[in-house]
Amino acid sequence: MNKSGREVVVIGGGLGGLWATLTIAGSGHRVQLFSLFEVMRSHSACAQGGINAVLDTKGQHDNVQQHILDTLKGGSYLANQPPVKSMCEDAPGLIRTFERMGVTFSRTPEGLLDQRLFGGVKNKRTCFAGASTGQQLLAGVDQQVRRLEADGLVRKHEWWEFLGLVQDAGGVCCGIVAMDLRSLSVQTFRADAVVLASGGLGQLYAPQTTCSTNSTGAAASRVYQQGARFANAEFFQFHPTAMLGEDKTRLMSEAARGEGGRVWVPKDPTDRREPNRIPEAERYYFLEDWYPAYGNTVPRDIASRAIWRVCRELGQGIGGDDRVYLDLTHLDRDFVEARLGAILSIYRKFAGTDPVAEPMQIFPAAHYAMGGLWIDFEVDPAGGGIRPGSPRNHATNIPGLYACGECDYGYHGANRLGANSLLSASYSGRVAGEAVLSRLAGIERGADRLPDKTFDDAVHRQRTLNAELMANRGGDNAYELHQELGELMTTRVGVVRDNASLDRAAAELAELEQRAARIDLAETRPWANQTLAYARQVQDMIRLARVMAASARARDECRGAHYKPEFELPLPARRASGADDPEWQAYLERWRANNERWLKTSVAEHTPDGPRIGHEPVDLSVLPPAEPRDYR
Amino acid sequence: MTSITSAQDRPVAALRTRGDNRARGGAPNHLISAGATPSETTAGTPQRNDPAGHARTVTLRIRRQDHPRSLPYWEQFRVRVSSGENVVSMLRKLRLDPVTSDGRRVGPVAFEHNCMEEVCGACAMLIDGRPRPSCSTLLSELGDLIQLEPLPKFPVVRDLMVDRARLFENLKRVRAWVRLDGAYDTHERAPRMSQKQWAADYLFSRCINCGVCAAACPQFPDGAGALEPQADGFVGPAALAQVRLLNAHPLGGYDKPDRLHAIMAEGGLSDCGNAQNCVRVCPKQIPLTSAIGELGRQTTVQVVKDLFGG
Numbered sequence: 008m009n010k011s012g013r014e015v016v017v018i019g020g021g022l023g024g025l026w027a028t029l030t031i032a033g034s035g036h037r038v039q040l041f042s043l044f045e046v047m048r049s050h051s052a053c054a055q056g057g058i059n060a061v062l063d064t065k066g067q068h069d070n071v072q073q074h075i076l077d078t079l080k081g082g083s084y085l086a087n088q089p090p091v092k093s094m095c096e097d098a099p100g101l102i103r104t105f106e107r108m109g110v111t112f113s114r115t116p117e118g119l120l121d122q123r124l125f126g127g128v129k130n131k132r133t134c135f136a137g138a139s140t141g142q143q144l145l146a147g148v149d150q151q152v153r154r155l156e157a158d159g160l161v162r163k164h165e166w167w168e169f170l171g172l173v174q175d176a177g178g179v180c181c182g183i184v185a186m187d188l189r190s191l192s193v194q195t196f197r198a199d200a201v202v203l204a205s206g207g208l209g210q211l212y213a214p215q216t217t218c219s220t221n222s223t224g225a226a227a228s229r230v231y232q233q234g235a236r237f238a239n240a241e242f243f244q245f246h247p248t249a250m251l252g253e254d255k256t257r258l259m260s261e262a263a264r265g266e267g268g269r270v271w272v273p274k275d276p277t278d279r280r281e282p283n284r285i286p287e288a289e290r291y292y293f294l295e296d297w298y299p300a301y302g303n304t305v306p307r308d309i310a311s312r313a314i315w316r317v318c319r320e321l322g323q324g325i326g327g328d329d330r331v332y333l334d335l336t337h338l339d340r341d342f343v344e345a346r347l348g349a350i351l352s353i354y355r356k357f358a359g360t361d362p363v364a365e366p367m368q369i370f371p372a373a374h375y376a377m378g379g380l381w382i383d384f385e386v387d388p389a390g391g392g393i394r395p396g397s398p399r400n401h402a403t404n405i406p407g408l409y410a411c412g413e414c415d416y417g418y419h420g421a422n423r424l425g426a427n428s429l430l431s432a433s434y435s436g437r438v439a440g441e442a443v444l445s446r447l448a449g450i451e452r453g454a455d456r457l458p459d460k461t462f463d464d465a466v467h468r469q470r471t472l473n474a475e476l477m478a479n480r481g482g483d484n485a486y487e488l489h490q491e492l493g494e495l496m497t498t499r500v501g502v503v504r505d506n507a508s509l510d511r512a513a514a515e516l517a518e519l520e521q522r523a524a525r526i527d528l529a530e531t532r533p534w535a536n537q538t539l540a541y542a543r544q545v546q547d548m549i550r551l552a553r554v555m556a557a558s559a560r561a562r563d564e565c566r567g568a569h570y571k572p573e574f575e576l577p578l579p580a581r582r583a584s585g586a587d588d589p590e591w592q593a594y595l596e597r598w599r600a601n602n603e604r605w606l607k608t609s610v611a612e613h614t615p616d617g618p619r620i621g622h623e624p625v626d627l628s629v630l631p632p633a634e635p636r637d638y639r
Numbered sequence: 640m641t642s643i644t645s646a647q648d649r650p651v652a653a654l655r656t657r658g659d660n661r662a663r664g665g666a667p668n669h670l671i672s673a674g675a676t677p678s679e680t681t682a683g684t685p686q687r688n689d690p691a692g693h694a695r696t697v698t699l700r701i702r703r704q705d706h707p708r709s710l711p712y713w714e715q716f717r718v719r720v721s722s723g724e725n726v727v728s729m730l731r732k733l734r735l736d737p738v739t740s741d742g743r744r745v746g747p748v749a750f751e752h753n754c755m756e757e758v759c760g761a762c763a764m765l766i767d768g769r770p771r772p773s774c775s776t777l778l779s780e781l782g783d784l785i786q787l788e789p790l791p792k793f794p795v796v797r798d799l800m801v802d803r804a805r806l807f808e809n810l811k812r813v814r815a816w817v818r819l820d821g822a823y824d825t826h827e828r829a830p831r832m833s834q835k836q837w838a839a840d841y842l843f844s845r846c847i848n849c850g851v852c853a854a855a856c857p858q859f860p861d862g863a864g865a866l867e868p869q870a871d872g873f874v875g876p877a878a879l880a881q882v883r884l885l886n887a888h889p890l891g892g893y894d895k896p897d898r899l900h901a902i903m904a905e906g907g908l909s910d911c912g913n914a915q916n917c918v919r920v921c922p923k924q925i926p927l928t929s930a931i932g933e934l935g936r937q938t939t940v941q942v943v944k945d946l947f948g949g
Binding site: 026029030033044045047048049050052053097100101102103104106107108109110111112113114115116117118119120136137139142143146148150151153154156157165189219220221252253254255257258349353356357358359437484486487529530532534535537538 | 818
C-alpha cells in the first residue's frame with residue numbers, strides 16, 4: 008500500500024497541508040497528517056472572497072501575464088518572480104481541479120464559472136463560491152483526503168501539537184516531536200520528509216486581528232529556532248476592512264468593495280446623525296477622492312493607510328474614533344444578498360445591525376503574513392517559471408523540511424493581492440507535495456535506519472520543558488502575556504512604523520521573552536491541559552515577534568505593507584503627463600536608486616542573542632520592475 | 640457552589656434517545672422548539688450595537704468534567720460583560736482568572752474555539768439547553784443566568800470540549816467525496832451548471848461540521864459515554880446532506896448508487912424519525928430535512944433500479 012516504504016509527515020490541515028497530503032498520498036505514499044484539531048477547522052475556512060485565476064470569460068481580454076504583473080506589482084516587486092509566474096499559469100488548472108472535487112463555485116447565467124472584481128486589479132478574475140470560498144475549497148480537499156484516509160494512505164493525528172523537528176547529526180530533518188493535546192504524551196515520528204503548513208501568525212496582534220486562535224506562528228517559530236531561515240518578516244498585511252470586536256476583529260471581505268461598496272466618513276467628525284441621514288454632500292468618500300482610477304478597490308495596504316490617515320492624522324474617523332463606514336446601502340438588495348450573503352450574515356450575527364440597511368463600521372486589522380519560512384525554488388530555463396517536480400521547490404534550508412501555505416514567504420512579496428492567498432495556499436501545497444515526491448525517489452537511507460537515541464533525546468528535551476512549566480509558580484499568566492504582546496505589536500510594529508518605536512519594541516519583546524520563561528500555568532492537570540500548550544505557543548510567538556520587529560527595524564524604506572513615513576518617497580502630485588515629464592523622471596530616478604538599495608529579501612537567522620538580519624537578492628527574471636505603483 | 644451530579648442533571652434535549660421520538664409521534668423536542676432559533680433572533684430585528692458597552696454581571700453555570708472517565712460537576716462564576724460580547728469572548732475573559740462565585744480559584748474551563756466567526760464549527764456547546772455555536776451566541780440574547788454544558792451525544796474530553804470524531808467517520812460511511820482520478824489538471828473546462836442548481840447545492844455546501852444537528856437529533860445515537868468514537872447507528876443529518884450535495888454534482892453523480900446503497904443500509908435514511916430538530920438548530924440554516932426528503936425519493940428510484948438490474 009505504501010509505495011516507497013518512506014514516511015512523510017505533514018503538519019497542518021488547512022489548504023496547504025491538505026493539498027500537500029493529497030499530492031503525496033495520491034501518488035501512493037503514506038502520509039501522517041498532524042493537526043491541532045480536526046482538519047476542517049483550519050483558518051483557510053475563513054477566507055471569504057475568492058480565488059484568482061485568469062479565465063478571460065468576462066470580455067475584458069484578461070491574460071495570465073496581467074495576473075503575474077498585478078501580483079508582482081502589488082507586492083512591490085519583492086517576490087521572486089519564477090514561482091509567481093508558475094502559480095499564475097497554473098491557477099486555471101487548479102480551479103478546474105477544485106471544480107471536479109465538487110466545489111460549488113458560483114455560476115454565470117450560462118452555467119460557466121463566474122468571476123468578480125477584487126482589489127488591486129482592473130479585470131474580473133476572482134472565482135468564488137458565494138462568500139464562503141475558503142470553506143468550500145477546504146471542504147473539497149478535505150473530502151479527497153478523507154477518501155485517501157479510507158484507503159489507508161493517510162493517517163490523521165488530530166489534536167496533536169508540533170513541538171519541533173528531529174534532526175540527525177548532519178542537521179537533516181528526520182522526523183518530528185509532537186504532543187498529544189489530550190494525554191499530553193510527547194512522542195517522535197520518523198519521517199524522510201516533513202512538510203510544514205502551519206499557517207499564519209496574526210495572533211501576534213491579538214485581539215486586533217482577523218486570524219483564528221490557531222494562527223500563532225508557533226510552529227514556524229520552532230523550526231526557525233532550530234535553524235530554518237525566516238524571510239521578509241516585516242511584511243504583514245493589515246486588512247483595511249475589519250469590524251471591531253473584543254475577542255477578535257472580524258473580516259469584512261474585500262469583495263464588499265469589489266462589488267461596489269463605498270468607504271466614507273462624515274465630513275464633520277462630530278456629526279452624530281445616523282449614517283443614512285447624512286446627505287451625499289456631507290460625506291467624504293476619501294478613497295474615491297484620493298485614488299480616482301481605482302477608487303474603493305485600491306490594494307489593501309493603500310486602503311489601510313488611507314483609513315489610518317483619516318482617523319489618526321486627520322481626526323476624521325466617525326465620532327473622532329478609529330472607525331469609518333463601509334457602505335452597501337446604495338446597492339440592489341438582492342444583488343448584495345446573493346454575492347455577499349455570508350459576510351453579511353457575519354456582520355448581522357456579531358454586530359447586530361444589518362449592512363443592507365445601515366453602513367458597516369470598520370477599521371484595519373492584522374490579517375496576513377507575506378513573510379515566512381525561507382524556501383528555495385529551481386528555475387525552469389525553458390519557460391522562466393519553476394521546474395515542475397524539482398525537489399528544491401518549497402524546500403527550506405533544513406534538508407528534508409518543506410514549507411507551504413501562509414507559513415512560507417514565497418509569492419506575495421511586500422503585499423498580497425486579494426484572492427491570491429487561497430491560490431498560493433493551494434498551489435504551494437501541491438508544489439511542495441511534488442517536491443517531496445522527488446526527494447523520496449532520491450533517498451537511499453531512510454529515517455528508519457537512524458539510531459533511537461536521536462529521537463529519545465528530542466522527547467527528553469520536550470518533556471523537560473513541559474515539566475518546568477508545570478512546576479513554575481508565581482510567574483506571569485500566559486493569557487495576559489499574550490494580550491501584552493498583541494498591544495505591543497499593534498502599536499509598535501503595525502500599520503505605521505518608526506525606528507525609535509521599533510527599538511523600544513525590540514527591548515520590550517526581549518523583556519517579555521524573559522517573563523514568558525516563568526509563566527505560571529495555574530493548573531497542573533495532566534489531561535487536556537490547554538494552558539500548557541498555550542503557554543508554549545506564547546513563548547514561541549514572542550520569539551517570532553522579535554524577528555518581525557528586527558526585520559522591520561532593518562528596512563529603512565516604504566515598500567508594500569511595510570510603511571516608515573520617515574523614508575517615504577512621495578509620488579509627484581499628479582500622474583505622469585508623458586515620457587519626458589521632468590517631475591516624474593526625477594521621481595523615477597529616486598525610485599530606482601531606492602530599489603538598488605532595498606529591493607532585497609530580508610532573511611532572519613536565529614542566534615542565542617536574538618535574530619540576525621541579512622538581505623539577499625530577489626529573482627527579477629520575469630518582469631524587471633519598470634514603473635512604481637501608482638493607484639491614483 | 641459545587642455539586643457532583645449524575646447524567647440525569649442534563650436537560651431533556653441532551654438525554655432524548657432513539658425511541659423516545661417515535662413514542663411521541665415525531666413531535667419536536669420542546670426544549671429546542673420553545674425559543675426562537677438562532678437564525679430568527681439574529682436575522683430578524685437587528686438590535687443596535689451598544690458602543691458604550693452597557694456592562695452587566697452575569698452568572699455563569701458551567702458543567703465541568705476533568706476527564707472522560709470522571710464524574711461531571713457544576714461550577715458557578717460571575718463575569719462582568721458588555722452587550723457586544725458573545726459566549727466565546729466571555730469564556731476567554733473567564734480563563735484569565737477563573738474564580739468561582741464562592742471565591743475559589745479553579746483551573747481554567749477547557750473549551751474549543753478557533754475562528755470566532757461561525758465558520759470553523761469548533762465552538763458548539765449546549766447554551767441554556769440548546770445546542771449552538773458559542774461564538775455567534777451574543778450575550779444580548781441571553782439572560783443574567785447562563786448555563787453552559789458540553790455538546791451532548793459526543794464523549795466529553797474535558798469540561799466543554801467533546802470528541803466529534805464520529806461526525807467524520809460518518810462522512811466515510813456515506814462516501815462523501817467525488818472519486819477523482821487524481822488531483823491534477825485534466826485540461827477540461829468545468830462542467831456547466833445552472834444558477835438555479837448552484838443556488839440549491841450551495842446551501843448544503845455550507846456545512847461546518849459543528850455537530851449541532853446531531854446533538855439535537857433524537858435518533859442520533861448517544862455516544863457520550865463511549866471512550867472510543869463509535870461509527871454505527873444513525874449517520875445523522877449532516878452526512879445525509881452531503882450525500883444530497885455530492886449526488887447532484889456532475890461528476891459526483893457517477894457514484895450516486897454507491898452513496899444511496901450506503902444510506903439504505905442500517906443506520907441510514909430510514910433511521911430518521913422526522914423530528915425536524917436538525918433544521919431548527921442548524922446555525923447555517925441548511926435545509927437538512929429537504930435533503931432527507933430528496934434522498935427518500937432518490938432511494939425509492941434506486942430500489943426500482945436495483946430490482947430491474949439498472
